[in-house]
Structure formats: structure tokens, C-alpha cells
Amino acid sequence: MANQGHVLPLSEKIWFKRTFQRVIDTLILVLLLLNLSYRVFSSNNFTFPWFLAFICESWFTFIWIVILNTKWSPAVTITHPNRLLQRVPELPPVDMFVTTADPVLEPPIITINTVLSLLALDYPANKLACYVSDDGCSPLTFYALVEASKFAKFWVPFCKKYNVQVRAPFRYFSNVAISKSEESLEFKQEWLQMKDMYHNLSQNLEEVTSKTIPFQLDGEYAVFSNTEQRNHPTIIKVIFENMDGLSDQLPHLIYISREKRPQYPHNYKAGAMNVLTRVSGLMTNAPFMLNVDCDMFVNNPKIVQHAMCILMDSKSGKEVAFVQCFQQFYDGIKDDPFGNQWVAVFEYIVRGMAGLQGPFYCGTNTFHRRKAIYGVYPDETGSRRNGKLEEKILIQQFGSLEEFVKSAAHAMEGSAYSANDITPSSFIEAAIQVADCGYEDGTWWGKQMGWLYGSLTEDVLTGLSMKRRGWRSECCTPDPIAFTGCAPGGLLSTMLQQKRWFTGHTVIFFGKHSPLMCMLFGKIQFRAGLSYFWVSTLSLRGVFLVCYIALLAYCMITNTNIFPKGLGLWIPITLFVIYNVYTLLEYVKIGLSMRQWWNNQRMCIVRTTTASFLGFLNGMVQLSGLSDIAFDITEKEYPTSSADENSTDAGRFTFNESPVFVIGTTILLVYLTAILIKFWGLQPTHSGNGSGLGEFICSTYVVVCFWPYLKGLFARGNYGIPLSIMCKSAVFAFVFVHFCRSNGLS
């Protein structure tokens, strides 16, 4: 039986044929090139705006080449967990990491739902350990976890007995009703019992949260007294231990709040992940690690088996550093009004990358190979760097705790995991040492290994550095989907999230781990490296688009043109039409609506001019060392029954005084002015070519994209743009228009 497993592959990778898409992709590229050459050869039009347009359009053409390259040969990896099961004695252990950082923005009830879904995975419990990192140092989170582990003793057996699919109780009970008559009486009774227990649990947490002094900080909780979020010693608590190593019990559950001191940078999530890696290295040292954000619960309980099919595949699995599952969301607002669900991006871009050296690391829903995180090269066997496993070198790299260095050496040699007869709690003291904020001083942590520091998108950076060493990655997309999480609730949190990402991308793009450097000096392949430009230029696109949009407005206001007249105009027009029809078809093909397509197109313009542009500026500030940019945590909302009452308005744009709204409002005001100037014939007349149809179509398109802002100008309350934003934008718009007119008339 075991033999059979070796003969049949655990996973298979299939590349799709996409002839039609390739033809259209190429056609669009040809049109873009045609447009550029037209600009070069019609030199009689040569002016500064014409030149700027040429630069921007060259950039757009370059981005199209990046996209075309990325989408050219998509692949899907099919996994066969049933074959894996024939090798049960070989199933490797997996350490599971959950990060949370703020009990208010990330309510503990959400975190414990994620934890419960992990504890209930269809995988031998003695091979799993769940570590929760709490950067909020919150007794509430700890309390919630303790209560959750009590509930888990009933919940996990229930899920396994009835083969429940969604094992995060809040989702399970909100989706499933037991009306079906074919269900057994026993099931119905147990179901009601579980529902009751979960209800009590969440009520209890709600009550505790609402009190000003939730509970006395004594006994188990005494360690939390006199702590501040940014100033406290390490707290590690083993909440549950699978003492006897039984496969049908519960996995270990461990709470960690790493030490924080004001004078030490804590490096946000990357710092937390590195502490988790070290603490788990001491306690369980599993060769694989699963990383999820606190809101990303398991949607497919067999996901570990699927991922192991890829990582354990005897043929190609050895070079895979990480397995990435798509980021998908539950209860996403219909038709994705804020463009934060990324469905088409995962389907086309990430799948496209999967056909090259693999998808980028998205920060959550990822299975890592511990060895790869430790900075080993894929072909290194046993010995590491210079061929020596010298302890001195290892101490320099991994830090001075001997116990940990030994565990790391084991992990790197890939020596068989010895069933741990020592339980996690016997390592607490050592674990506290490696969670110290000074432990990493002078070591390689965050620089050459572990989660890398310096960028707010530690995920992309860390993934790139592994690719640089020659590792690959794979997508794992089983049915049902692996994990689902919580998309940002509104326009503002979406923009702030994306601004953070784009700040991080800017830093990566200009840093030593930029895709270009990885291509030149690392083992990342050419096309894979080029596909990384898709992510890492997301911020730079803001600069070019803002320039282009400003240029168009300039043309309208000063009655000049950047688009050709006559026959030449057909090039951009054809391009515009084909591009839009083509992307629409792409959406329809994967079952998305036309509305969603339009929302995403619109948000692409809004996002790029706002989040990308600001992200770029922020990134520049960070690179210049002027100030450090903080990681703003995205708020996670726990669905309450009152939430869907106003669901019809859920997709409406809401505004507030945040400066992120200034750019959009300014663009809108400038364009409205420009169009008015054109209609009232206030444009200066001169002998040259005036602005024409091309400029007019584009301006209309921009205004249509910012339509929700236009409505915001006249709406009230949350839906209206606040006066202060309008005033600031009006000043900017006035300055711009004035500048154009004084320049254009001269």
C-alpha cells in the first residue's frame, strides 16, 4: 500500500492553454507600441506635454508587458489527499501560528473562532500545535482563549463526528439550520447543545468586554497587571497540552505575548512571526508552519492534507518553500464596491505566477517550510553554509540560546521529527528567553532569515528573499476553498490598508530585495522576477497615473492636446475599447458580474491615484529615514444581527475628514472646472492644435470614475465629503487651474 503512494504523485501541476487570451494580450501590446511609435514619429507635435505623455504611456506599456508575462502561462496544482492518507505513519507535524495585535480592532471572539477552526482540523491532533501571538498583550484575548479551549473539548469532537465543514462556530451557526428532517435525533440534540454552548461563550465574552474592569488581575492573570501594550515582559501561557500525544485529542494551544520595550522597535507582524518561529522551534519544532491572520478561519478542514500533498511530493515538493492559499472573504459586500476582494487578481495574476516560479507570499493562509524560513538553500542537504554546522556560526545567526540553536540545527538537517515526549510547558523558561526583545540583537533574524524587517509588507519581502535562494512556491486551491476572512469594511479602511501595502511595496522596490536585484544577483528566474514587478510597482503606478491625469486636465484647461487628431486618434480609442471589452470578458468568464467589473475598474483608478500615490510618498519618507511609518491594523468586524439591516447601503461610499480623500476630491474639482471651461468656451484660442475628442473622452471617463465623490459633494452625513476636505481640495484645485492658465496663456 505504501508503495502505491510513491508511484502515484501526491500533486500534479497542470498548465492551461489560453490561446485566445494570448492573442488579445498581444494585440493590446501591439496597439500600445503603435501608440508610442506614433508619438515618436509625429515629431511636429513635439511639446513638453507630448513628451510627458510619452513617458507615462511608456510606463503603461511596460506594466502591460509585466501583466502579459504574468498571465501568459497560468497553472493549477491538483492535490490528492487520499493518497497521502495511505502514508499516515509519515504525516509530518505542523505548527500553526495566529497573530493578533489589538483586542479592540480585532475582537477576541474573531480570534478564537479562527483558533477553534484550527484546533478542529482533520489532521492527527498530536501532530498539530497552535500558537497565538498577541501583540496587544491583552488579558481579554488570553481569557477568551482559555474559554475557547474549554469549549473546544466539545466542539472539536462534534465537528469530527458529523464531519462539519465550517469549523468556526460563528459561521457554522449562522449558515446552518437544522430543519432537514433526515438528520438524526442525536445530531439535532447535540447541535442544539453546541449552539447553546457557543452562545454562552460569546455572551460571556461580550459581558466581560463591556465591563470597565473586566476582571481582577490575580492568579493566572497577575502577569498582566502593570503592563502596557508597548512596555511589558514576555508572557507565555500553555493553555492546553496534549500530554499523552493522542491523535484524537486536541492539539497544544499556547498563548504568547512577546516582550516589548519602548526603546526597541518591535517590527510589527514580522517581529511577531519570528518570535512564534523561535518559541515553536523550542516547543514542537515542526518542519512545517501554517500562518494565518486572526480573522482567517479554516473553511476546508482537510487543508493541511492538501498542502502536505504539495510539500511532501517526492518529486517536486522538495524545492517548495511555501504553499499559498488564496485570500478569500466571507460576507464580502456584493459586487465588491471598494475593490478589496481581489477575486480577479487571484484568478489571473496569482494563478499566472503559479505557472512561473510560484505565487508571492500573501501574508496569510500560507504553509511554510521551516528550513526555508531559516535561510537554507533548497539544494543544501544537511550541512549549511560553508559546509559546516559549526555551533559558533549558528549562535551568531540564530542567537545565543543553545537549546534553540540545537533545535534549529535539527530543523535544517531535516532530521526526522522525534515524537515529542517532552511537553511544551517544560520549555517555558527557554521560550521566554527567545521572546526577549533583545534576543535578536546582532543575529540574522529579520535580515537574512525569518520574516524580514524594514517593509510594512513583510510578506512579499520574505517570499522574495526565499525565491532569491532558488525556492519555489505553489498555490493550493482545493474545493471548498481553504480559508476565508474578513475584508475591510468600508472605503476608508480599504484605502488605509492599501496605502500601507503600497508603502511597503515602495520600500521593497527601491531596496536590496527588489525583484530586479533578485533577478540579477539571485536565483529568481527572469519571467518570475518580472512577474514580481506586478506587485512591487503597485505604488509607482500612482505617480504615473496622477501625472497623466494632471496632464489631461492641463490640456483641457489650456486647449492643447496630447492625443493625436484624425487617423492617429483611432489607436488610443481602439485600445480603450478592446481593453475594456477584454477585461469584462475575463470577469464574466470566472463568474463575476458586469457590475463587479465596473466597480473594480473604477476602484483601480481611485485606488491608484489615492492609495498608490500616498503609499509611494510614504515609502519615500520611510526610505529617506525622515520618519518611521507605522503598521495601522485593519479593523475586523464581528457580524452582529443588526449589521445587515442597512445592507443596501453597505456599498455606498462614506467619507470623513481623513486626508486620503483630498486627492480624489481635488481631481474631481479640477476636472469639473476643466469641463466647464471647455463648455463655456473659456479656453484660450491659439494657432496650435486645440484639445479634441481624445481629451474629452478621457476627462469624461475620469469624472465617471469619481462619480461617488461627485455624489459625496452633495450628500450629507457620512455619505458627504466634509467641508474641511472640500476646502483643502478647492485650494489645491484652484492653484492647479491657475497654474495651467497662467502658463497656457503665456
Ligand SMILES: O=c1ccn([C@@H]2O[C@H](COP(=O)(O)OP(=O)(O)O[C@H]3O[C@H](CO)[C@@H](O)[C@H](O)[C@H]3O)[C@@H](O)[C@H]2O)c(=O)[nH]1
Ligand atoms: O504589530 C502588529 C501588527 C499586525 N499584526 C497582525 O498582522 C496581521 C495582519 O494585519 P491586518 O491589519 O489584518 O492587515 P491586512 O492588510 O489585512 O493583512 C495583509 O497584509 C499584511 C501586510 O501589510 C500581511 O502581514 C497580512 O498577513 C496580510 O493578510 C493581523 O493578524 C495582525 O494581528 C501583528 O501581529 N502585530
Ligand SMILES: [Mn+2]
Ligand atoms: Mn487582514
